[in-house]
Amino acid sequence: MESLRIFCRQRLAAIDADDRRRRRRVVDGGHGVHVTVDGRHALNFCSNDYLGLATDPRLIDAMATAASRTGAGAGASQLVTGHNAEHAALEADLADWLGRERALVFSTGYAANVGTTAALVSKRDHIVADALNHASLIDGARLSGAAKHIYAHGDAMAADRALSNEAVRSGHRLVVTDAVFSMDGDTAPLARLADIAAARDAWLMVDDAHGLGVFGPDGAGRVAEAGLGSDRVPILTGTLGKSVGAAGAFVAGDADVIETILQTARSLIFSTAMPAPVAAAARRGIAIIRDEPARRAHLRALVARFKAQAETAGLAVAESDSPIQPVIVGDEAAALRLSNALLERGYLVGAIRPPTVAPGTSRLRVTLSAAHTDDEVDGLVAALAESWSAVGLSAHAAPACVSSA
Numbered sequence: 001m002e003s004l005r006i007f008c009r010q011r012l013a014a015i016d017a018d019d020r021r022r023r024r025r026v027v028d029g030g031h032g033v034h035v036t037v038d039g040r041h042a043l044n045f046c047s048n049d050y051l052g053l054a055t056d057p058r059l060i061d062a063m064a065t066a067a068s069r070t071g072a073g074a075g076a077s078q079l080v081t082g083h084n085a086e087h088a089a090l091e092a093d094l095a096d097w098l099g100r101e102r103a104l105v106f107s108t109g110y111a112a113n114v115g116t117t118a119a120l121v122s123k124r125d126h127i128v129a130d131a132l133n134h135a136s137l138i139d140g141a142r143l144s145g146a147a148k149h150i151y152a153h154g155d156a157m158a159a160d161r162a163l164s165n166e167a168v169r170s171g172h173r174l175v176v177t178d179a180v181f182s183m184d185g186d187t188a189p190l191a192r193l194a195d196i197a198a199a200r201d202a203w204l205m206v207d208d209a210h211g212l213g214v215f216g217p218d219g220a221g222r223v224a225e226a227g228l229g230s231d232r233v234p235i236l237t238g239t240l241g242k243s244v245g246a247a248g249a250f251v252a253g254d255a256d257v258i259e260t261i262l263q264t265a266r267s268l269i270f271s272t273a274m275p276a277p278v279a280a281a282a283r284r285g286i287a288i289i290r291d292e293p294a295r296r297a298h299l300r301a302l303v304a305r306f307k308a309q310a311e312t313a314g315l316a317v318a319e320s321d322s323p324i325q326p327v328i329v330g331d332e333a334a335a336l337r338l339s340n341a342l343l344e345r346g347y348l349v350g351a352i353r354p355p356t357v358a359p360g361t362s363r364l365r366v367t368l369s370a371a372h373t374d375d376e377v378d379g380l381v382a383a384l385a386e387s388w389s390a391v392g393l394s395a396h397a398a399p400a401c402v403s404s405a
Protein backbone atom coordinates (compact mmCIF):
# COMPACT_ATOMS: atom_id res chain seq x y z
CA MET A 1 0.00 0.00 0.00
CA GLU A 2 1.42 3.33 -1.05
CA SER A 3 -0.15 5.16 1.90
CA LEU A 4 1.55 2.78 4.34
CA ARG A 5 4.91 3.42 2.75
CA ILE A 6 4.37 7.17 2.91
CA PHE A 7 3.23 6.96 6.52
CA CYS A 8 6.31 4.97 7.56
CA ARG A 9 8.72 7.21 5.68
CA GLN A 10 7.24 10.25 7.40
CA ARG A 11 7.44 8.59 10.81
CA LEU A 12 11.07 7.64 10.27
CA ALA A 13 11.93 11.09 8.96
CA ALA A 14 10.44 12.59 12.13
CA ILE A 15 12.46 10.21 14.30
CA ASP A 16 15.62 11.08 12.38
CA ALA A 17 14.90 14.80 12.59
CA ASP A 18 14.93 14.43 16.38
CA ASP A 19 18.10 12.33 16.10
CA ARG A 20 16.22 9.56 17.93
CA ARG A 21 16.60 6.61 15.63
CA ARG A 22 17.85 3.67 17.69
CA ARG A 23 19.94 0.90 16.26
CA ARG A 24 20.37 -2.56 17.60
CA ARG A 25 23.92 -3.68 18.15
CA VAL A 26 24.62 -7.20 16.98
CA VAL A 27 26.06 -9.10 19.92
CA ASP A 28 28.09 -12.13 19.04
CA GLY A 29 28.42 -15.09 21.35
CA GLY A 30 27.52 -14.99 25.03
CA HIS A 31 26.00 -12.14 26.94
CA GLY A 32 28.59 -11.79 29.68
CA VAL A 33 30.78 -9.00 30.98
CA HIS A 34 33.01 -9.44 27.93
CA VAL A 35 30.98 -8.96 24.78
CA THR A 36 31.72 -8.64 21.11
CA VAL A 37 29.50 -5.94 19.64
CA ASP A 38 29.60 -5.13 15.97
CA GLY A 39 32.78 -7.16 15.76
CA ARG A 40 34.75 -5.50 18.55
CA HIS A 41 35.42 -6.44 22.14
CA ALA A 42 33.94 -4.36 24.95
CA LEU A 43 33.32 -4.58 28.67
CA ASN A 44 29.59 -4.69 29.21
CA PHE A 45 28.22 -2.09 31.63
CA CYS A 46 24.66 -1.97 30.35
CA SER A 47 23.23 -5.39 31.09
CA ASN A 48 20.55 -6.28 33.64
CA ASP A 49 22.24 -9.63 34.27
CA TYR A 50 23.24 -8.29 37.70
CA LEU A 51 24.69 -11.50 39.08
CA GLY A 52 26.35 -12.80 35.93
CA LEU A 53 24.06 -15.82 35.87
CA ALA A 54 22.95 -15.60 32.23
CA THR A 55 26.20 -17.28 31.15
CA ASP A 56 26.66 -19.48 34.23
CA PRO A 57 27.46 -23.07 33.12
CA ARG A 58 24.97 -24.42 35.67
CA LEU A 59 22.07 -22.53 34.10
CA ILE A 60 23.19 -23.53 30.63
CA ASP A 61 23.35 -27.13 31.76
CA ALA A 62 19.93 -26.97 33.42
CA MET A 63 18.48 -25.58 30.21
CA ALA A 64 20.12 -28.15 27.95
CA THR A 65 19.21 -31.08 30.19
CA ALA A 66 15.61 -29.97 30.44
CA ALA A 67 15.42 -29.41 26.68
CA SER A 68 16.40 -33.00 26.02
CA ARG A 69 13.40 -34.07 28.12
CA THR A 70 10.79 -31.41 27.31
CA GLY A 71 11.72 -30.27 23.83
CA ALA A 72 12.38 -26.70 22.80
CA GLY A 73 8.93 -25.17 22.70
CA ALA A 74 5.96 -25.35 25.05
CA GLY A 75 3.61 -25.91 22.15
CA ALA A 76 0.52 -24.37 23.71
CA SER A 77 -0.72 -21.86 26.25
CA GLN A 78 -0.62 -22.75 29.94
CA LEU A 79 -4.32 -23.53 30.19
CA VAL A 80 -4.11 -25.99 27.31
CA THR A 81 -0.98 -28.20 27.52
CA GLY A 82 1.84 -25.67 27.91
CA HIS A 83 2.17 -26.00 31.69
CA ASN A 84 5.05 -28.45 32.20
CA ALA A 85 6.30 -30.03 35.44
CA GLU A 86 9.25 -27.61 35.17
CA HIS A 87 6.85 -24.64 35.30
CA ALA A 88 4.99 -26.11 38.26
CA ALA A 89 8.28 -26.63 40.10
CA LEU A 90 9.41 -23.10 39.26
CA GLU A 91 6.18 -21.66 40.65
CA ALA A 92 6.66 -23.63 43.87
CA ASP A 93 10.28 -22.42 44.13
CA LEU A 94 9.20 -18.82 43.58
CA ALA A 95 6.47 -19.01 46.23
CA ASP A 96 8.94 -20.44 48.72
CA TRP A 97 11.64 -17.88 47.90
CA LEU A 98 9.31 -14.89 48.07
CA GLY A 99 7.25 -16.02 51.06
CA ARG A 100 3.98 -16.05 49.16
CA GLU A 101 1.27 -18.72 49.01
CA ARG A 102 1.50 -19.01 45.29
CA ALA A 103 3.31 -17.74 42.21
CA LEU A 104 2.24 -17.73 38.58
CA VAL A 105 4.71 -17.69 35.71
CA PHE A 106 4.34 -15.47 32.63
CA SER A 107 6.46 -15.41 29.47
CA THR A 108 7.80 -11.90 30.12
CA GLY A 109 7.66 -9.21 32.77
CA TYR A 110 5.84 -7.04 30.31
CA ALA A 111 3.10 -9.67 29.96
CA ALA A 112 2.99 -10.24 33.74
CA ASN A 113 2.42 -6.56 34.51
CA VAL A 114 -0.05 -5.89 31.74
CA GLY A 115 -1.99 -9.09 32.41
CA THR A 116 -2.06 -8.73 36.18
CA THR A 117 -3.15 -5.10 36.17
CA ALA A 118 -5.93 -5.66 33.68
CA ALA A 119 -7.07 -8.78 35.56
CA LEU A 120 -7.56 -6.89 38.82
CA VAL A 121 -9.03 -3.51 37.91
CA SER A 122 -11.29 -2.17 35.21
CA LYS A 123 -13.59 0.73 34.38
CA ARG A 124 -14.92 2.47 37.52
CA ASP A 125 -11.77 1.42 39.42
CA HIS A 126 -8.72 3.60 40.05
CA ILE A 127 -4.99 3.18 39.56
CA VAL A 128 -2.68 5.38 41.60
CA ALA A 129 0.78 5.18 40.02
CA ASP A 130 4.27 6.61 40.40
CA ALA A 131 5.23 9.00 37.59
CA LEU A 132 8.32 6.96 36.69
CA ASN A 133 6.76 3.50 36.62
CA HIS A 134 7.96 1.02 34.00
CA ALA A 135 6.22 1.11 30.62
CA SER A 136 4.62 -2.30 31.26
CA LEU A 137 2.82 -0.94 34.33
CA ILE A 138 1.72 2.14 32.39
CA ASP A 139 0.42 -0.01 29.54
CA GLY A 140 -1.34 -2.34 31.98
CA ALA A 141 -3.10 0.65 33.51
CA ARG A 142 -4.17 1.86 30.07
CA LEU A 143 -5.44 -1.54 29.03
CA SER A 144 -7.39 -2.04 32.25
CA GLY A 145 -9.57 1.00 31.54
CA ALA A 146 -9.32 2.16 35.16
CA ALA A 147 -8.99 5.88 35.87
CA LYS A 148 -5.32 6.81 36.26
CA HIS A 149 -3.95 9.09 38.97
CA ILE A 150 -0.22 9.74 38.61
CA TYR A 151 1.68 10.95 41.67
CA ALA A 152 5.06 12.70 41.75
CA HIS A 153 7.95 10.26 41.68
CA GLY A 154 8.63 8.62 45.03
CA ASP A 155 6.16 10.88 46.85
CA ALA A 156 4.10 8.73 49.22
CA MET A 157 2.20 11.77 50.52
CA ALA A 158 1.13 12.58 46.98
CA ALA A 159 -0.10 9.00 46.60
CA ASP A 160 -2.07 9.45 49.80
CA ARG A 161 -3.60 12.69 48.54
CA ALA A 162 -4.65 10.97 45.34
CA LEU A 163 -6.31 8.20 47.35
CA SER A 164 -8.11 10.64 49.65
CA ASN A 165 -9.86 12.30 46.72
CA GLU A 166 -13.61 11.74 46.97
CA ALA A 167 -13.88 10.63 43.34
CA VAL A 168 -11.37 7.84 43.99
CA ARG A 169 -13.54 6.32 46.73
CA SER A 170 -15.76 4.48 44.28
CA GLY A 171 -14.67 1.13 42.92
CA HIS A 172 -11.34 -0.50 43.78
CA ARG A 173 -8.03 1.30 44.17
CA LEU A 174 -4.76 -0.20 42.97
CA VAL A 175 -1.52 1.51 43.96
CA VAL A 176 1.25 0.52 41.53
CA THR A 177 4.97 1.12 41.74
CA ASP A 178 8.36 -0.19 40.69
CA ALA A 179 10.42 -1.20 43.74
CA VAL A 180 13.70 -0.07 42.15
CA PHE A 181 13.16 2.36 39.29
CA SER A 182 14.66 1.09 36.08
CA MET A 183 16.18 4.31 34.75
CA ASP A 184 17.13 6.04 38.01
CA GLY A 185 18.01 3.12 40.25
CA ASP A 186 16.33 4.67 43.28
CA THR A 187 13.81 2.88 45.47
CA ALA A 188 10.12 3.54 46.14
CA PRO A 189 9.02 4.30 49.74
CA LEU A 190 7.58 0.80 49.97
CA ALA A 191 6.72 0.63 53.67
CA ARG A 192 4.99 4.01 53.57
CA LEU A 193 3.06 3.08 50.47
CA ALA A 194 2.00 -0.14 52.21
CA ASP A 195 0.78 1.87 55.24
CA ILE A 196 -1.11 4.29 53.04
CA ALA A 197 -2.67 1.55 50.94
CA ALA A 198 -3.82 -0.25 54.09
CA ALA A 199 -5.28 2.94 55.60
CA ARG A 200 -7.11 3.84 52.39
CA ASP A 201 -8.32 0.32 51.61
CA ALA A 202 -6.25 0.16 48.43
CA TRP A 203 -4.33 -2.79 46.96
CA LEU A 204 -0.59 -2.40 46.56
CA MET A 205 1.16 -3.89 43.53
CA VAL A 206 4.96 -3.76 43.47
CA ASP A 207 7.20 -4.70 40.54
CA ASP A 208 10.51 -5.82 42.03
CA ALA A 209 12.23 -6.48 38.68
CA HIS A 210 15.50 -4.80 39.69
CA GLY A 211 15.50 -5.62 43.39
CA LEU A 212 15.29 -9.39 43.06
CA GLY A 213 18.58 -11.20 43.52
CA VAL A 214 20.27 -8.03 44.68
CA PHE A 215 18.58 -7.04 47.94
CA GLY A 216 16.91 -8.73 50.86
CA PRO A 217 17.31 -11.96 52.77
CA ASP A 218 18.08 -14.79 50.32
CA GLY A 219 18.21 -12.13 47.62
CA ALA A 220 14.41 -12.14 47.65
CA GLY A 221 14.27 -8.46 46.68
CA ARG A 222 13.47 -5.00 47.95
CA VAL A 223 10.01 -6.03 49.12
CA ALA A 224 11.49 -8.85 51.21
CA GLU A 225 14.20 -6.53 52.50
CA ALA A 226 11.50 -4.15 53.76
CA GLY A 227 9.82 -7.11 55.48
CA LEU A 228 6.60 -6.68 53.50
CA GLY A 229 4.58 -9.90 53.30
CA SER A 230 1.48 -10.50 51.23
CA ASP A 231 -0.67 -8.76 53.85
CA ARG A 232 1.14 -5.52 52.97
CA VAL A 233 2.15 -6.11 49.35
CA PRO A 234 -0.60 -8.44 48.12
CA ILE A 235 0.54 -8.29 44.48
CA LEU A 236 4.25 -8.81 43.80
CA THR A 237 5.65 -9.09 40.28
CA GLY A 238 9.16 -9.57 38.97
CA THR A 239 11.11 -10.80 36.00
CA LEU A 240 13.32 -13.86 35.63
CA GLY A 241 15.28 -12.20 32.83
CA LYS A 242 17.46 -9.93 34.96
CA SER A 243 19.39 -11.15 37.99
CA VAL A 244 17.89 -14.64 37.76
CA GLY A 245 19.70 -14.99 34.43
CA ALA A 246 16.94 -16.70 32.42
CA ALA A 247 13.71 -15.26 30.98
CA GLY A 248 10.06 -15.01 31.89
CA ALA A 249 8.40 -13.45 34.90
CA PHE A 250 5.89 -14.01 37.67
CA VAL A 251 3.20 -12.60 39.89
CA ALA A 252 3.10 -13.86 43.48
CA GLY A 253 0.55 -13.51 46.27
CA ASP A 254 -2.25 -15.25 48.14
CA ALA A 255 -3.75 -18.30 46.46
CA ASP A 256 -7.09 -16.69 45.58
CA VAL A 257 -5.42 -13.64 44.07
CA ILE A 258 -3.14 -15.78 41.92
CA GLU A 259 -5.97 -18.10 40.88
CA THR A 260 -8.01 -15.08 39.78
CA ILE A 261 -5.13 -13.83 37.67
CA LEU A 262 -4.63 -17.30 36.14
CA GLN A 263 -8.32 -17.43 35.20
CA THR A 264 -8.52 -13.93 33.74
CA ALA A 265 -5.15 -12.50 32.60
CA ARG A 266 -5.40 -12.30 28.83
CA SER A 267 -1.64 -11.98 28.29
CA LEU A 268 -1.32 -15.44 29.84
CA ILE A 269 -4.42 -17.12 28.46
CA PHE A 270 -3.83 -16.09 24.85
CA SER A 271 -0.09 -16.66 24.73
CA THR A 272 2.14 -19.71 24.35
CA ALA A 273 3.77 -20.74 27.61
CA MET A 274 7.44 -20.01 28.28
CA PRO A 275 9.59 -22.94 27.07
CA ALA A 276 10.11 -25.45 29.89
CA PRO A 277 13.95 -25.37 29.56
CA VAL A 278 13.78 -21.66 30.39
CA ALA A 279 11.87 -22.54 33.55
CA ALA A 280 14.58 -25.06 34.43
CA ALA A 281 17.28 -22.41 33.99
CA ALA A 282 15.31 -19.96 36.14
CA ARG A 283 15.02 -22.56 38.91
CA ARG A 284 18.78 -23.04 38.86
CA GLY A 285 19.30 -19.27 38.92
CA ILE A 286 17.08 -18.89 41.98
CA ALA A 287 18.86 -21.75 43.75
CA ILE A 288 22.24 -20.10 43.09
CA ILE A 289 20.97 -16.72 44.32
CA ARG A 290 19.85 -18.34 47.57
CA ASP A 291 23.02 -20.43 47.99
CA GLU A 292 25.63 -17.83 47.07
CA PRO A 293 25.14 -14.60 49.00
CA ALA A 294 28.74 -13.64 48.17
CA ARG A 295 27.57 -12.67 44.68
CA ARG A 296 25.28 -9.93 45.90
CA ALA A 297 27.77 -8.85 48.55
CA HIS A 298 30.39 -8.34 45.85
CA LEU A 299 27.89 -6.51 43.67
CA ARG A 300 26.98 -4.13 46.47
CA ALA A 301 30.66 -3.48 47.16
CA LEU A 302 31.10 -2.61 43.47
CA VAL A 303 28.17 -0.20 43.66
CA ALA A 304 29.78 1.59 46.61
CA ARG A 305 33.14 1.61 44.82
CA PHE A 306 31.65 3.08 41.65
CA LYS A 307 29.82 5.81 43.55
CA ALA A 308 32.86 6.82 45.59
CA GLN A 309 35.16 6.91 42.58
CA ALA A 310 32.71 8.70 40.33
CA GLU A 311 32.22 11.34 43.00
CA THR A 312 35.98 11.80 43.34
CA ALA A 313 36.20 12.15 39.56
CA GLY A 314 33.61 14.95 39.70
CA LEU A 315 30.86 13.03 37.94
CA ALA A 316 27.27 13.60 39.02
CA VAL A 317 26.20 10.41 40.75
CA ALA A 318 22.56 9.70 41.44
CA GLU A 319 20.76 8.84 44.62
CA SER A 320 20.86 5.11 43.98
CA ASP A 321 22.27 2.23 45.99
CA SER A 322 21.25 -0.29 43.34
CA PRO A 323 23.31 -1.68 40.44
CA ILE A 324 21.61 0.92 38.24
CA GLN A 325 23.85 3.98 38.39
CA PRO A 326 22.72 6.72 36.01
CA VAL A 327 25.20 9.40 35.02
CA ILE A 328 23.04 12.32 34.03
CA VAL A 329 24.23 14.28 31.01
CA GLY A 330 21.13 16.33 30.17
CA ASP A 331 21.52 16.91 26.45
CA GLU A 332 20.54 14.02 24.16
CA ALA A 333 23.29 14.42 21.61
CA ALA A 334 25.94 14.78 24.31
CA ALA A 335 24.77 11.56 25.98
CA LEU A 336 25.11 9.76 22.66
CA ARG A 337 28.59 11.19 22.06
CA LEU A 338 29.64 10.12 25.53
CA SER A 339 28.39 6.58 24.97
CA ASN A 340 30.31 6.41 21.67
CA ALA A 341 33.48 7.79 23.26
CA LEU A 342 33.25 5.10 25.93
CA LEU A 343 32.82 2.38 23.33
CA GLU A 344 35.98 3.61 21.60
CA ARG A 345 37.71 3.02 24.92
CA GLY A 346 36.23 -0.46 25.18
CA TYR A 347 33.30 0.19 27.54
CA LEU A 348 29.74 -0.54 26.51
CA VAL A 349 27.35 1.82 28.33
CA GLY A 350 23.95 2.68 26.94
CA ALA A 351 22.78 6.24 26.37
CA ILE A 352 19.17 6.59 27.51
CA ARG A 353 17.23 9.35 25.82
CA PRO A 354 13.64 10.51 25.40
CA PRO A 355 11.08 9.07 25.15
CA THR A 356 12.49 6.53 27.63
CA VAL A 357 13.36 9.39 30.01
CA ALA A 358 12.10 12.95 30.27
CA PRO A 359 13.63 15.54 27.90
CA GLY A 360 16.69 17.21 29.42
CA THR A 361 17.54 14.15 31.55
CA SER A 362 19.36 12.08 28.95
CA ARG A 363 21.90 9.93 30.65
CA LEU A 364 24.29 7.07 30.57
CA ARG A 365 22.78 4.13 32.34
CA VAL A 366 25.66 2.31 33.95
CA THR A 367 24.73 -1.07 35.36
CA LEU A 368 27.07 -3.08 37.51
CA SER A 369 27.29 -6.83 37.76
CA ALA A 370 28.72 -9.27 40.27
CA ALA A 371 30.77 -10.56 37.34
CA HIS A 372 32.75 -7.28 37.19
CA THR A 373 36.02 -6.91 39.05
CA ASP A 374 37.18 -3.93 41.11
CA ASP A 375 39.71 -3.08 38.37
CA GLU A 376 37.04 -3.10 35.69
CA VAL A 377 34.93 -0.63 37.66
CA ASP A 378 37.99 1.58 38.24
CA GLY A 379 38.71 1.45 34.52
CA LEU A 380 35.16 2.47 33.69
CA VAL A 381 35.27 5.52 35.95
CA ALA A 382 38.60 6.61 34.47
CA ALA A 383 37.24 6.18 30.94
CA LEU A 384 34.07 8.08 31.89
CA ALA A 385 36.03 11.03 33.25
CA GLU A 386 38.25 11.06 30.16
CA SER A 387 35.35 10.78 27.74
CA TRP A 388 33.41 13.47 29.57
CA SER A 389 35.95 16.13 28.65
CA ALA A 390 36.81 14.50 25.30
CA VAL A 391 33.25 15.11 24.04
CA GLY A 392 33.36 18.71 25.23
CA LEU A 393 31.20 18.47 28.35
CA SER A 394 32.20 20.92 31.05
CA ALA A 395 32.81 19.86 34.64
CA HIS A 396 29.46 21.19 35.81
CA ALA A 397 27.33 20.38 32.79
CA ALA A 398 25.24 17.78 34.56
CA PRO A 399 22.33 18.71 36.76
CA ALA A 400 23.03 17.48 40.29
CA CYS A 401 19.65 15.91 40.78
CA VAL A 402 18.16 13.06 38.81
CA SER A 403 14.48 13.22 39.56
CA SER A 404 12.38 14.34 36.69
CA ALA A 405 8.78 14.92 35.81
Ligand SMILES: *Cc1c(COP(=O)(O)O)cnc(C)c1O
Nearest residue numbers: 108109110134136182209239241
Ligand atom coordinates in the same frame (compact mmCIF):
# COMPACT_ATOMS: atom_id res chain seq x y z
C1 LIG B 1 12.57 -5.15 32.57
C2 LIG B 1 11.37 -4.74 33.34
C3 LIG B 1 10.14 -5.32 33.11
C4 LIG B 1 9.89 -6.25 31.96
O1 LIG B 1 10.40 -7.50 32.20
P1 LIG B 1 10.70 -8.45 30.96
O2 LIG B 1 10.79 -9.80 31.53
O3 LIG B 1 12.01 -7.95 30.39
O4 LIG B 1 9.58 -8.29 29.98
C5 LIG B 1 9.09 -4.99 33.94
N1 LIG B 1 9.25 -4.10 34.93
C6 LIG B 1 10.43 -3.48 35.16
C7 LIG B 1 10.54 -2.49 36.26
C8 LIG B 1 11.52 -3.77 34.36
O5 LIG B 1 12.67 -3.13 34.54
